[in-house]
Structure formats: C-alpha cells, structure tokens
Amino acid sequence: MFEFLLKRLAQIVPTLIFVSMLIFGLQQLLPGDPAKILAGEEQDPTVIAYLRTKLHLDEPLPVRYAYWVGGVLQGDLGESVRTQQPVLELVLQKLPVTLQLATMAMTIALVIGIPAGIASAVGRGTVWDTVANVFALWGISTPNFWLGILLILLFSVQLGWLPASGYVSPFDDLGANLASMIMPAFVLGNAIAGVLMRHTRSAMLQVLSSDYVRTARAKGLREPAVVLKHALRNALTPVITLGALELGTLLSGAVLTEQVFTIPGFGKLIVDSVFNRDYAVVQGVVLVTATAYITLNLLADLAYFLANPRLRA
Amino acid sequence: MSAVLPLPPTAALAQAGPWRRAWRRLRRRRVAMVGLALVLGFVLLALFAPWIAPHDPIATSWGAIRKAPTATHWFGTDEIGRDVLSRVIWGTQASLLAGAVSVSISLLLGVPIGLAAGFIGGTVDGLISRITDAFLACPFLILAIAMAAFLGPSLSNAMIAIGVSATPIFVRLTRAQVLNVKVEDYVEAARAVGNPPWRIALRHVLPNVTAPLIVQATLAIAAAVIAEASLSFLGLGQQPPAPSWGSMLNTAKNYIDNAPWMAIWPGLSIFLLVLGFNLLGDGLRDALDPRAR
Numbered sequence: 001m002f003e004f005l006l007k008r009l010a011q012i013v014p015t016l017i018f019v020s021m022l023i024f025g026l027q028q029l030l031p032g033d034p035a036k037i038l039a040g041e042e043q044d045p046t047v048i049a050y051l052r053t054k055l056h057l058d059e060p061l062p063v064r065y066a067y068w069v070g071g072v073l074q075g076d077l078g079e080s081v082r083t084q085q086p087v088l089e090l091v092l093q094k095l096p097v098t099l100q101l102a103t104m105a106m107t108i109a110l111v112i113g114i115p116a117g118i119a120s121a122v123g124r125g126t127v128w129d130t131v132a133n134v135f136a137l138w139g140i141s142t143p144n145f146w147l148g149i150l151l152i153l154l155f156s157v158q159l160g161w162l163p164a165s166g167y168v169s170p171f172d173d174l175g176a177n178l179a180s181m182i183m184p185a186f187v188l189g190n191a192i193a194g195v196l197m198r199h200t201r202s203a204m205l206q207v208l209s210s211d212y213v214r215t216a217r218a219k220g221l222r223e224p225a226v227v228l229k230h231a232l233r234n235a236l237t238p239v240i241t242l243g244a245l246e247l248g249t250l251l252s253g254a255v256l257t258e259q260v261f262t263i264p265g266f267g268k269l270i271v272d273s274v275f276n277r278d279y280a281v282v283q284g285v286v287l288v289t290a291t292a293y294i295t296l297n298l299l300a301d302l303a304y305f306l307a308n309p310r311l312r313a
Numbered sequence: 314m315s316a317v318l319p320l321p322p323t324a325a326l327a328q329a330g331p332w333r334r335a336w337r338r339l340r341r342r343r344v345a346m347v348g349l350a351l352v353l354g355f356v357l358l359a360l361f362a363p364w365i366a367p368h369d370p371i372a373t374s375w376g377a378i379r380k381a382p383t384a385t386h387w388f389g390t391d392e393i394g395r396d397v398l399s400r401v402i403w404g405t406q407a408s409l410l411a412g413a414v415s416v417s418i419s420l421l422l423g424v425p426i427g428l429a430a431g432f433i434g435g436t437v438d439g440l441i442s443r444i445t446d447a448f449l450a451c452p453f454l455i456l457a458i459a460m461a462a463f464l465g466p467s468l469s470n471a472m473i474a475i476g477v478s479a480t481p482i483f484v485r486l487t488r489a490q491v492l493n494v495k496v497e498d499y500v501e502a503a504r505a506v507g508n509p510p511w512r513i514a515l516r517h518v519l520p521n522v523t524a525p526l527i528v529q530a531t532l533a534i535a536a537a538v539i540a541e542a543s544l545s546f547l548g549l550g551q552q553p554p555a556p557s558w559g560s561m562l563n564t565a566k567n568y569i570d571n572a573p574w575m576a577i578w579p580g581l582s583i584f585l586l587v588l589g590f591n592l593l594g595d596g597l598r599d600a601l602d603p604r605a606r
Contacts, residue, residue, distance in 0.1 A: 014443045014446075015443060015446040015447050015450060016447075017447075018443055018444050018446070018447030019447040019450050019451065021447070022447050022448065022451070023451075023459075026459055026460065026463045027463070029460065029463040029464050030463050031464070031465060137588065137591060137592070140591060141535070141584055141587040141588040141591050142584055142587075143539050143542055143543065143580065143583050143584065143587070145542075145543065145546050145562060146562060146576070146579075146580030146583060146584065149562065149565065149566055149569060149576045149580065150576070150577075150580070152569055153569055153573050153576065157569060157570045157573070164569075248452035248453065249452070251452045251455060252452040252453060252454030252455050253454075255454065255455060255458065255543075255547075256454075256543055256546065256547070259546075259547065260566065270455065270458065270459075271458075271547055274458065274459075274462040274547070274549065275548070279462070279463065282459050282462055282463075283459070285455075286451055286455055286456065286459045289451065289452060289455055290447075290450045290451045290452075293450055293451070293452060294450050
C-alpha cells in the first residue's frame with residue numbers, strides 16, 4: 001500500500017512540472033507585448049513599466065518561469081489586474097460553489113448512470129437496453145449549455161417552478177440554494193450519466209459471463225443476489241477509474257453551466273477573467289483545476305486499489 | 314472434396330480488401346447509417362448554403378424583430394430581425410469547418426509524435442509521455458478556453474486551441490497501438506530484410522494502426538463540434554455578425570422568455586450533428602475493431 005502510494009506520487013511530480021510549464025507557456029501565445037496587453041485600454045506608460053518589472057518581462061524566459069514557479073510554490077498565483085486581489089484568494093472564494101455543483105451533479109450521474117447500466121446489461125437486447133442506450137447517446141451528444149437553456153425555458157419560463165438564475169448560499173437559505181442548483185446539477189450530471197451507463201454496461205456484461213457468476217447461479221442463488229452482490233461489486237471497480245476521468249468533463253462542463261445559470265463559481269470566474277483579459281487569473285484557475293484533477297485521479301486510483309483485494313496482496 | 318464446393322460467403326468476404334469488408338460491416342448497421350446520413354446531410358447544407366438559405370444570414374430587418382416562425386421565416390427571426398433558418402444553415406459551415414480543421418490539427422500533430430514515442434521508445438518516449446500527461450491533466454475544454462483566450466477570439470484561433478488541446482488523445486492512442494504492432498512478426502521480418510527504421514514506421518507500422526485512429530477521429534469531430542459551439546457561446550469563436558450555432562445560443566439565452574425559437578433550432582442542429590458523428594464513430598468501432606466482433 002505504502003509503496004504503491006509512493007510510486008504514484010513519484011509519477012505525479014514530473015507531470016506537475018510539465019503542467020506548470022504548459023500554463024506558464026500560455027503567456028507566450030499573447031500576440032504582442034504582454035505588459036501592454038495587461039495594462040488595458042489606457043496604455044498608461046507607468047503601468048506598463050510597473051508590469052514590466054513586476055512580471056520580470058525583461059528577463060529571459062527560463063528566469064521568468066523560475067520566478068513564476070517560485071511564487072506558485074509559496075501559494076502566490078499572482079494577482080488580478082482588475083481587482084488587485086490575489087488569484088489564490090479569488091479561486092478559494094469561488095471553489096465551494098463549484099464543489100457543491102460538482103458533488104450534486106456527480107450524485108445525479110451515479111444515481112441515473114449505474115442503475116441504467118445494470119438494467120441495460122441484465123436485460124441485454126430488451127427494450128430496457130435500447131432505452132438506456134438511447135439515453136446515454138442523448139447525454140453524450142447534447143451540448144450542456146443548450147440543455148440548460150431548454151430547462152430554463154420549461155421550468156422557469158413556462159412552469160415557473162424554479163429560478164432561471166441567481167445563486168443563493170446554502171448557509172442563507174438551503175431550500176432556495178437547492179432550487180437554484182438543481183437544474184445546473186442535472187445538466188452537468190446528465191452528460192456524465194451517459195458515460196457512466198456505458199462503462200457500467202460493458203463491465204457488467206463482462207462480469208455476468210464469468211465463471212463465478214455461473215457458479216453463483218448454479219448453487220441456486222436468486223438472480224437479484226447474483227447481480228447485485230456478486231456481479232456488481234466486481235463490475236464497479238473499472239467504473240470507479242473510468243468515472244474519475246469524467247471529473248475533467250465535470251470541471252469543463254461547469255464553465256458553461258455556471259455561465260448559463262449565472263452561478264458565481266469557478267467556471268464563471270474563468271469566463272469573466274477571459275472577458276476582462278485578466279490573464280493571471282486564467283492561468284491560476286487552469287493551474288488549480290489541473291492540480292485538482294491530478295489529485296482526484298490519484299484518490300480514484302487509491303479507491304480502486306482498496307476495492308480490489310488482488311492488488312493489495 | 315471441399316475444393317469443388319462453391320466458396321462459402323465468408324470466404325468471398327475474405328477475398329475483398331479489409332476496407333471493403335469494413336464498409337460492408339458498417340453498411341449493415343442501421344444506426345451507423347443514420348449517423349452517416351446526418352453527417353452527409355449537414356455537409357450538403359454547408360456546401361450549398363448560398364442556394365439553400367432563403368434569406369441573407371446577416372441582413373437585419375428592423376420591421377421583423379423576434380418574430381415567431383411564419384411562412385416567410387420558418388424558424389422565426391432574431392433580436393435584430395435576421396432570419397434564424399438562414400443563420401442556422403450558414404452556421405453549419407463554421408461547425409463542420411471547426412470539427413474538420415481541429416481534428417486534422419490533432420491528427421497532424423498527434424500521430425507523428427505518438428509514432429515517434431512508440432517506435433523510438435526510451436527517453437524520447439518518456440519525455441513525450443510526461444508532456445502528454447501534463448496536457449491531459451488540464452480538462453480539455455478548460456485548456457481550449459485558456460488557449461483561445463490568450464490567442465484572441467476568432468474562429469481560426471478557436472480551431473487551433475481545440476486542435477492542440479485534443480492532440481494528446483491521439484498521441485496516447487497512436488503510441489499504444491504502435492507498441493502493440495511493433496512486436497508483430499511482420500515488423501520483425503521487415504527489419505530483417507534491411508528496411509530503414511523510418512520506412513518500417515511509415516510503411517509497416519502506420520497502416521496497421523489507422524483503424525482505431527479513424528474511430529477516434531470520428532468521435533473527436535463530435536467533441537470538437539461541441540467545443541467550437543462552447544467557445545462561440547462564450548464569445549471566443551466565430552465573431553459576429555458571421556453566424557455560428559454557439560453564438561446564436563448565447564444571444565438566444567437573453568431572449569428565452571419571449572423568443573424561444575431563437576434557442577431551439579441552433580441547439581437542435583448542434584445536437585443532431587454531434588449525434589451523427591457519435592453514431593458513425595460507434596458504428597465504425599464495431600466495424601473496424603476485430604475484438605468487438
């Protein structure tokens with residue numbers, strides 16, 4: 001266990017170094033002088049000169065990278081050109097909102113995707129299988145911002161049941177918070193449910209044709225016990241790892257969903273900074289996202305490791 | 314005895330080339346054919362947009378602002394009186410172009426890099442694999458948004474951003490396929506008769522890894538179409554007044570309570586085009602992958 005963890009951690013270090021280079025390198029894509037672009041429309045020469053020294057723009061590229069990475073390692077992701085707030089502070093402010101959205105979305109995805117996958121595998125070739133497959137295809141092919149707009153049209157404009165936008169903190173009013181989060185969470189969960197359904201279906205089909213399932217049936221166990229106790233437990237392990245890869249989809253999707261429903265989270269932060277040409281914030285958000293994604297995948301690997309006794313030996 | 318019998322149908326099938334056999338298997342899958350029909354339908358719309366579209370897609374009309382669908386404007390009009398149907402038809406060009414160009418960028422970058430990593434191995438492989446991991450650690454759309462933001466908003470920059478962000482998938486796939494193929498006997502044989510490494514890589518390895526790449530490319534076009542629509546929705550893709558489905562949805566969002574037709578048609582078009590590529594990709598996987606049969 002300890003050795004496994006150490007090995008995985010050692011793999012992460014070079015990845016993180018390249019991630020930091022990649023994100024730092026984004027700056028090189030800016031057409032023209034970064035100081036002039038960051039200075040905004042006024043082009044105040046003192047501001048340009050200040051930015052030039054602050055960002056070490058006169059130094060060679062590797063030196064600038066070293067300065068930047070040194071700051072990042074001390075928790076300094078730079079500051080917003082617009083609000084002068086430290087980027088880390090901004091990110092930490094917005095993170096809880098997106099975490100709630102992501103948790104709700106993942107719950108919806110699991111609650112829909114896994115049972116649909118089981119039903120589809122158990123009833124292979126039946127109408128359930130078709131229904132589940134059509135649902136998965138719908139989930140994968142629907143742009144989530146469009147689904148969001150359609151839900152607003154139905155539940156907010158036509159029926160008037162749910163608010164179209166306007167985030168409420170759960171600490172102020174939990175009911176209003178859930179009412180404002182349920183549509184965006186469903187929009188995000190819908191796409192992932194489709195993917196989870198497909199993974200669960202193929203894993204279940206494989207497990208259901210294995211010898212120990214045949215043995216379980218032969219010794220007279222009832223079908224629900226065979227499917228849920230014997231087959232599902234083993235089918236879920238690959239679903240955990242493959243599902244963890246969907247966390248990227250979750251974070252990407254949050255950008256658009258938060259935009260549609262005006263939720264002040266992480267995704268809205270990145271879009272707003274893109275519009276404000278607040279590049280330090282964009283870099284900071286991508287860096288935090290990538291680090292979170294790597295960490296979550298590590299946790300998923302650990303869960304996979306713990307769920308599979310054969311690996312522990 | 315068996316020599317005088319007519320060839321069984323499977324043997325006749327085996328005599329045809331592998332691509333022809335794959336096409337026959339694909340043709341038998343009705344769902345894949347629906348996907349192909351959807352894709353071809355949109356390609357025709359894009360090619361013949363000037364003749365099919367009933368109105369000028371950027372001509373404004375202050376007398377027909379946000380009008381519900383009528384006989385002259387089948388899909389209604391938008392906030393400055395442009396014909397939604399014509400804009401949806403013209404918007405097909407941006408979406409298909411984005412899908413095709415960005416996936417071509419991913420293939421042109423990803424396949425040679427993956428081939429090099431898998432074929433050369435060693436330090437080259439280690440370095441390429443770690444860089445690929447780094448790219449894959451940044452969620453695809455977030456990386457594309459960040460790149461498009463730094464490059465500046467335009468359709469071509471969006472295509473570059475999407476293409477580069479999707480490249481690591483092709484690097485990884487090509488590398489994995491090459492590792493499988495390069496230990497095959499025919500590659501060993503090619504080496505034994507004295508072929509130079511580049512010739513083995515291009516003539517003997519590459520042709521044998523194309524099937525999974527075709528499947529992945531088809532599915533990647535679906536993802537690229539959604540990504541382009543997403544970037545345009547955020548204002549980072551096709552710039553106004555040129556029509557694109559994503560930017561149409563962005564405007565439509567503001568008029569959802571009194572002009573829902575502005576949102577329905579562009580979204581439905583994205584859905585159908587993406588569905589088409591997904592169905593075709595799934596069908597191709599079944600038709601080309603011998604393990605799935």
